[in-house]
Amino acid sequence: MTRIEGGVTAAEGFEAAAAAAGIKYQGRDDMALIYSGIPCRAAGTFTTNVVKAAPVKWDQKIVAEAPYVQAVVVNSGIANACTGAEGYGYCKETAEEAAKVLGVPETAVLVASTGVIGMQLPMDRLKKGISLLKEAKGEGAEKGTAAAKAIMTTDTIHKEIAVQVELGGKTVTIGGMSKGSGMIHPNMCTMLAFVTTDAAISKEMLQRAVSADVKDTYNMISVDGDTSTNDTLLVLANGLAGNPEITEENEDYRTFAAALNEVNTYLAKKMAGDGEGATALFEVKIVGAESKEQAVTLSKSVVTSSLVKAAIYGHDANWGRILCAMGYSGAQFDPEKVDLFFESAAGRIQIIENGVAVDYSEEEATRILSEPEVTAIADVKMGTASAVAWGCDLTYDYVKINADYRS
Numbered sequence: 001m002t003r004i005e006g007g008v009t010a011a012e013g014f015e016a017a018a019a020a021a022g023i024k025y026q027g028r029d030d031m032a033l034i035y036s037g038i039p040c041r042a043a044g045t046f047t048t049n050v051v052k053a054a055p056v057k058w059d060q061k062i063v064a065e066a067p068y069v070q071a072v073v074v075n076s077g078i079a080n081a082c083t084g085a086e087g088y089g090y091c092k093e094t095a096e097e098a099a100k101v102l103g104v105p106e107t108a109v110l111v112a113s114t115g116v117i118g119m120q121l122p123m124d125r126l127k128k129g130i131s132l133l134k135e136a137k138g139e140g141a142e143k144g145t146a147a148a149k150a151i152m153t154t155d156t157i158h159k160e161i162a163v164q165v166e167l168g169g170k171t172v173t174i175g176g177m178s179k180g181s182g183m184i185h186p187n188m189c190t191m192l193a194f195v196t197t198d199a200a201i202s203k204e205m206l207q208r209a210v211s212a213d214v215k216d217t218y219n220m221i222s223v224d225g226d227t228s229t230n231d232t233l234l235v236l237a238n239g240l241a242g243n244p245e246i247t248e249e250n251e252d253y254r255t256f257a258a259a260l261n262e263v264n265t266y267l268a269k270k271m272a273g274d275g276e277g278a279t280a281l282f283e284v285k286i287v288g289a290e291s292k293e294q295a296v297t298l299s300k301s302v303v304t305s306s307l308v309k310a311a312i313y314g315h316d317a318n319w320g321r322i323l324c325a326m327g328y329s330g331a332q333f334d335p336e337k338v339d340l341f342f343e344s345a346a347g348r349i350q351i352i353e354n355g356v357a358v359d360y361s362e363e364e365a366t367r368i369l370s371e372p373e374v375t376a377i378a379d380v381k382m383g384t385a386s387a388v389a390w391g392c393d394l395t396y397d398y399v400k401i402n403a404d405y406r407s
Contacts, residue, residue: 001259007160008034009144010175012198012240017137018150021129023122024077024115029150031126032074033133034194035102039068040236042110043207045214047231053081055111056232058091066107069236072194073098073111073130074151076179080113080121081229090121097127101134112192112232114153114179148177151192154401155179159270165259167252170243172199174256176263180271191218193233193267199256200239201246208249209257210235217264220296220389221272222304235260269390273373278392282312283375287386294331294380295387301329302376302389309394312374317342317365319351322376339379344371 009016014036018029044063046056062069073094080087095109102109113121137143148158162175180191201209210233218233239245246253273281284303289295302308305325311318319340327335336355341348346368350358368374 001262002164004162004164004173006141006162007144007148007175007177008194008196009139009141010162011173011196011238013037013238014175014196014198014236015137015139016143016147017133018146019129019132019136021075021125021132023075023125023129029146030076031129031133032147032150033137034072034147034196034236035137036070036196036236036238038238038240039070039108040238041201041203041206042066042069043203043210043235045210045218045233047229049229049231051082051229053079053113053230054083054087054091055080055113056230057088058095059110059112059232059234062107062110063234068108069110070104070108071098071102071110072234072236073109073133074192074194075113075115075121075126075129076151076153077115078113078119078121079115079117079230081117083118083120086120090123093123094126094130097130101130110234112230112234114151114192114230117229144175144177148179151177151179153179155274157270157274159267159274161263161266163259163262165255167199167241167243167246167255170241172241172243172256172259173197174199174259174263176267178267178271180274191231191233191271193218193264195233195235195260195263197235197237198239198241199237199246200241200243201237201256205246205248205253206235206237209253209260213257213261213264217261217268220300220387221268222300222389222391272390272392278398279372279395280312280393281373282309282391282393283373284389284391285375285377285386286380287377288379288381288383289385289387290383292385292387294333294382295385296389297329297331298326298333298378298380299387299389301325301331302378303391306394309391312369313393313395315366315369317351317360317362317369319357322378323352323355326378333380333382337381339381341377342368343375343377344368344373346371
């Protein structure tokens with residue numbers, strides 16, 4: 001597997017664009033387009049929140065029923081969530097306008113929105129934005145990066161990645177972009193993610209790979225414990241790489257799935273580390289578990305603990321908070337057998353052994369916890385299963401950002 005420059009435009013046949021439509025923000029791009037000149041197989045996963053935004057409902061229907069997809073239209077600033085029949089109608093209007101402008105069927109257009117909940121979309125501006133996207137669309141890394149920046153809300157950095165693998169003697173590319181910074185919690189998070197690939201793969205196998213992969217990537221991140229109304233992951237495959245079509249779980253499927261995991265893991269970690277107000281990516285590894293389910297439960301409990309997150313912000317090795325979070329997770333383990341370590345680019349230190357503090361240096365622990373990426377590793381000594389969750393520290397700025405988000 002090789003990392004290459006770019007994002008959604010890295011795969012053959014995909015174009016992208018950004019435009020300033022004035023949906024909510026002024027003086028910046030706030031609409032993005034992903035486009036394939038030929039039909040794509042599409043797969044997706046969506047929020048588990050009962051309150052689902054109109055674009056989620058539209059995309060679920062298109063992914064399940066449409067014969068193919070060619071375009072994704074995204075706006076930032078307004079989420080089109082809790083907007084009733086009118087909001088869903090705007091999804092249809094968006095698809096109709098994009099279909100007319102791009103010369104594709106209405107059912108080949110996916111839509112996505114992110115931003116403030118409860119506001120209706122200004123359709124006159126959005127439709128004008130679609131025309132601007134049509135004029136601006138093109139190939140190349142610059143276009144993909146512009147699209148990745150246009151979908152940001154409170155994000156501080158744009159997020160994109162591309163990788164290449166060999167499948168059946170052909171070079172296959174997978175590229176992606178995402179946005180997410182707040183209202184992020186496991187079981188999809190407040191996020192939009194879009195992945196493109198020129199791999200030839202059946203719709204069934206594409207959906208299988210996507211559904212399996214979110215369990216270890218986007219479903220393992222949390223910023224603030226709030227599961228969004230708009231969470232969407234869309235994956236488009238146009239087959240232009242010319243590899244033998246993947247129709248079963250063979251070696252090519254496993255190679256493709258590993259590359260997809262590389263892309264999704266990178267994007268998931270970037271979102272966790274870019275949590276609103278965050279100063280550090282916080283990674284929690286549970287090892288020695290008796291089952292994957294147990295490890296997942298324990299890691300999520302620690303990474304979502306407000307007290308643990310606050311301690312990470314303070315560079316404080318307050319290990320009691322980690323054991324406490326493990327203890328109320330619902331997973332059974334023996335706290336008197338747990339070993340705990342902290343690790344970062346500054347080194348690794350053991351904090352507790354068999355549930356009791358060792359004679360460690362608080363100064364060294366603080367130095368290790370002062371890095372922009374910090375890992376806590378807990379060994380529960382019950383088996384060979386493991387899991388990794390990602391989050392961020394909890395800072396004063398998180399409250400400031402969310403106290404006046406609508407203004």
